[in-house]
Amino acid sequence: MATAWPTAQVKPPMRDHGFHQLRIARVVSETADTRSFVLEVPPELAAAFAYEAGQFCTFRVPIDDQQHFRSYSMSSTPAVDTELQVTVKRVPGGVVSNWMIDTLAPGDVIETSCPAGVFCLGPDDGDVVAFAAGSGITPVFSIVKAALASTSRRVRVLYANRDRDSIIFAAALERLGERHPGRLAVAHHLDVEEGFVDADVVGPFISTGADAEYFICGPAPFMDLVEGALVDRHVDERRVHVERFTPPEPIPQPEPENVEASGSRVTIELGGRTDGVDHHPGTTILQTARQMGMTPPSSCESGSCATCMARLVEGAVTMHVNDALTDDEVEEGWVLTCQAVPTTSSVRVRYEGV
Ligand SMILES: Cc1cc2nc3c(=O)[nH]c(=O)nc-3n(C[C@H](O)[C@H](O)[C@H](O)COP(=O)(O)OP(=O)(O)OC[C@H]3O[C@@H](n4cnc5c(N)ncnc54)[C@H](O)[C@@H]3O)c2cc1C
Structure with missing residues (x-):
């Protein structure tokens, strides 16, 4: 029987900062514009690729003689999934997301850094409340699976998408809810039916329990709105984790x-x-x-x-x-x-x- 992937509990003394070649085992079509890539990690790299739910890998991709670096979060979860998987959604006009989706096939080799990131569950046992939109579900999905499998915490997710067809992991989330009755509540919000998420939608998800832990990942306006709602309700910022896929504001380069x-x-x-x-x-x-x-x-x-x-x-x-x-x-x-x-x-x- 396959054993589950190791968690990065015992950290190596120093992070492996190099890039490693991993073979693509499978490509999974999630939605019309989203693919998951299952990566083969050879035994000698297993320790370096130990990770925590919510972390990401950074890929080094050569396109037209230029190297591009892009990060993609794991949608897999250590201790639950036997393989390491990232999930990539097309960004219109985007260089790397489209290249990965259009080009990569099983058997191809891609260069990636070891897992990194701090968008991870804390040690407490309060409710987990996640706000995800679009591809922002990727690290949230990993965290939700970890919370359900490895803790007794209750989990609530507000998951916003343009329309029903763009919901990534829809069936898997439903199955998780059935497998953990009373512990997972996922509320889908569809922009085409209800308009963009606003503070009135977010409000009911903010727990009154002081020990709840919040996770936010999605497009910048969505994240700003949710963060604002949490601030308005005086949620302790140390209990709020954010993962920004796009930079909020680049630091200006002095002339x-x-x-x-x-x-x-x-x-x-x-x-x-x-x-x-x-x-x-x-x-x-x-x-x-x-x-x-x-x-x-x-x-x-x-x-x-x-x-x-x-x-x-x-x-x-x-x-x-x-x-x-x-x-x-x-x-x-x-x-x-x-x-x-x-x-x-x-x-x-x-x-x-x-
Ligand atoms: C820590 C981290 C984890 C990430 N995890 C994931 C993940 O799990 N899945 C995933 O699909 N992406 C993820 N991303 C985003 C990913 O790294 C790329 O930024 C994204 O795929 C766009 O790259 P690109 O080369 O296709 O677009 P680019 O050629 O870099 O950008 C094209 C245009 O799109 C804008 N843009 C860039 N990124 C986005 C975006 N996410 N949404 C909307 N517009 C954008 C740019 O500002 C630019 O104008 C993550 C980013 C970070 C920093």
Whole structure:
């Protein structure tokens, strides 16, 4: 009998930051514009690919001689599913989502980082309340399965979609409800029938119990609305988890002619090259590397995906946003370079595994 996938409970001392080639075992058609990709993880990579429900992998995809980095959340759940699976929905005009859906077939090999992310269940036992829209159901589906299988928590999901045909995992969610009577309530909201979700729709889902834990994932306006409703009801922000698929606001890149040096010296090591430069105020480490002509890995540029993570080997930085690194990783010296700015006169950063 196949054994369930290991959970990332025992963390390796350092995250494997490299990219690995995984073979696609199966492609599952979920809806007209959504596919799941089941990935084969060889035994020697099983420990590195241990994950928690709600985490994601970042794929490195070469298209037309250019490398693109995109993150996709696991729709599978460790301790429940025997295989690792991600689910990709087409974004109109999107480079990578369309390429994956139109091109990838069983037997193909794709490059991916190891699982990362902090959009995961906490240790408490209060209700789990999730707000998902469109492809935002992917990590939520993983979390819901984990909560039902590994805890006794009750789970409520508000799941918004354009119309009935665009509901991903509709049948699987129904089956889960039947298998866990009284513990899972899924409310579908269809824009074509009821208009966009508003605060009146969200309100009844906000638990009065102070120990409820909230998860939000979907398009930016949906997420903003739900977050606003939770703030209005004074929900403790530490109980609210958000996973943004699109950056809220990119950090503006200062114009080179308008910036003074800040007094900090930034040294960056990447792929056998080491270079130093005087730091420009407001410029992130990632932007500084690019100013030096380096091309470090990066993807979301909003502190969510960890593709740009590097080791701080000297000095100190502050991160505007960190929605991707665990406390342990920060303790070990990892930083999200898309969010990190120096706070000491000398900073040295090393990109590892690239
Ligand atoms: C942590 C994380 C986890 C993610 N998990 C998933 C997942 O499980 N499933 C999934 O399908 N996607 C997921 N995404 C989004 C995914 O990484 C890509 O951003 C998305 O597939 C679009 O990439 P693209 O190359 O097709 O589009 P691009 O060529 O990058 O973008 C084309 C246009 O679409 C806009 N856009 C980009 N992403 C979106 C979006 N999600 N919705 C609407 N417009 C968008 C861009 O601003 C741009 O204008 C996740 C993102 C992050 C950061």
